[in-house]
Amino acid sequence: GQQVMQIPQYQHVQEGEDFTTYCNSSTTLSNIQWYKQRPGGHPVFLIQLVKSGEVKKQKRLTFQFGEAKKNSSLHITATQTTDVGTYFCAGPNGNKLVFGAGTILRVKS
Amino acid sequence: DADVTQTPRNRITKTGKRIMLECSQTKGHDRMYWYRQDPGLGLQLIYYSFDVKDINKGEISDGYSVSRQAQAKFSLSLESAIPNQTALYFCATSDARDRPRNEQFFGPGTRLTVL
Numbered sequence: 001g002q003q004v005m006q007i008p009q010y011q012h013v014q015e016g017e018d019f020t021t022y023c024n025s026s027t028t029l030s031n032i033q034w035y036k037q038r039p040g041g042h043p044v045f046l047i048q049l050v051k052s053g054e055v056k057k058q059k060r061l062t063f064q065f066g067e068a069k070k071n072s073s074l075h076i077t078a079t080q081t082t083d084v085g086t087y088f089c090a091g092p093n094g095n096k097l098v099f100g101a102g103t104i105l106r107v108k109s
Numbered sequence: 110d111a112d113v114t115q116t117p118r119n120r121i122t123k124t125g126k127r128i129m130l131e132c133s134q135t136k137g138h139d140r141m142y143w144y145r146q147d148p149g150l151g152l153q154l155i156y157y158s159f160d161v162k163d164i165n166k167g168e169i170s171d172g173y174s175v176s177r178q179a180q181a182k183f184s185l186s187l188e189s190a191i192p193n194q195t196a197l198y199f200c201a202t203s204d205a206r207d208r209p210r211n212e213q214f215f216g217p218g219t220r221l222t223v224l
Contacts, residue, residue: 009149031209042199042215043152050209088151095159096167097213099144101151 002027002093006100014108019076021103023089030092032065032072037102038085046074079107112136113216115200121222128187130219132200139205141183142213143167143175146197155198158183159205190223197221 003026013019023032031050035043047056049065049072056063060083062075076083086102113134122128132141143155154167156175164175172194176184187194200216 006151033212035213042218043201043213044215045212048210048212090152092211095140096142096154096157097211098154099152101149 002091002098004089004091004098004100006089006103008103009101010104010106012106012108013079015081016078019079019083019105021074021087021089021105023072023074023100025070025091027091028069030069032069033090033097034063034072034074035088035090035099036085037088041085043088076105079105081107081109083107113200113202113214115198115216115219117219118217119220121224122190123224124191126190126223128190128221130185130187130198130200130221132183132185132216134181134200134202134214134216136202136204136214137180138202138214139180140203141177142201142203143173143183143185144199144201145169146199146218152199155185187221187223190221192223195221195223 005024007022033048034046037043052069053067054065060077064073084107086104088099088102090097090099116131140159142157144152153169155173157165158177161177174186198219201213203213
């Protein structure tokens with residue numbers, strides 16, 4: 001079945017450093033979603049990318065969807081302590097979503 | 110998100126016990142989901158329902174059952190709990206009319222421990 005892989009599993013950065021998480025699908029995706037889960041919290045939708053090669057920005061967060069629509073990335077510029085949490089990508093499989101395992105981000109101040 | 114509530118928030122139980130986790134939503138969404146979260150494994154889909162008469166198995170349905178009592182309520186049952194069902198359980202909802210976004214809204218989660 002469809003698999004969505006995410007790397008790295010874990011990253012610990014110094015506040016102010018950049019951070020990137022990568023998502024790869026075993027199949028071509030019609031779209032990809034990104035969610036953030038704060039420690040002790042629940043996943044919250046960040047964004048959806050639909051078009052091949054699409055790039056979207058939300059303040060310090062930059063989301064990209066690959067040309068082949070099989071991979072995506074989330075880049076955070078100049079991380080802050082408020083960025084800590086787990087970032088998940090998710091791709092549709094029929095009417096369901098398949099989530100990646102997530103990347104845990106820790107920020108040292 | 111207060112629009113999706115889960116009860117209980119924490120539960121400790123013993124092997125062999127029957128457990129029910131409940132989810133309610135006031136968002137008016139037709140689609141509801143149950144996920145399980147384990148460290149390093151992300152969110153795995155247990156069951157999902159697209160309306161009151163529709164129930165579908167997800168990736169890891171063995172050992173679980175569900176009931177969609179109303180559009181706003183979706184319950185998850187563990188008929189005979191076992192220790193490897195210890196996990197964080199999330200309910201989520203989405204709106205079939207929300208195209209193409211199809212964002213899922215998660216409840217606060219239920220932490221279940223099976224001893």
